Amino acid sequence: MQQEIEQRLRAATAKITAMMLQINFDDPRIFFESVVASPHLARLGRLRREVIEATPKIVAPIALFVIELEGFIEAIETQTFQGDSSGAKS
Structure with missing residues (x-):
């Protein structure tokens, strides 16, 4: 079980990082605040x-x-990739 948790945590971290890069945020704080x-x-x-x-x-x-x-990531994906990318660089 510990191994599965570690894998899921790594996957979640990678997914958040990929979303931040895709949306092109300069500052992680702005990403999380937005x-x-x-x-x-x-x-x-x-x-x-x-x-x-x-x-x-x-x-x-x-x-x-x-x-x-994982629920947080799902909420971000739903919000962000349905057109709301406020805070992203142009």
Whole structure:
């Protein structure tokens, strides 16, 4: 299970990076501030804290973080690639 989580986390990171490059953002902060997926960002922040604070380190919070990250990516794709690319370079 740990290996699957690591693969999904790597894939999510690669997908976000590819989207940022495709949309041509100069500053990652602008990219994240411009997405409407703010409920996902709030949950990701909460889950991130849970992962950091979990003792001993257990897989469940990390798995939940990855699932939420994938939902965040899906929300960005839906928003961005349906015509809203505010914040992108011209």
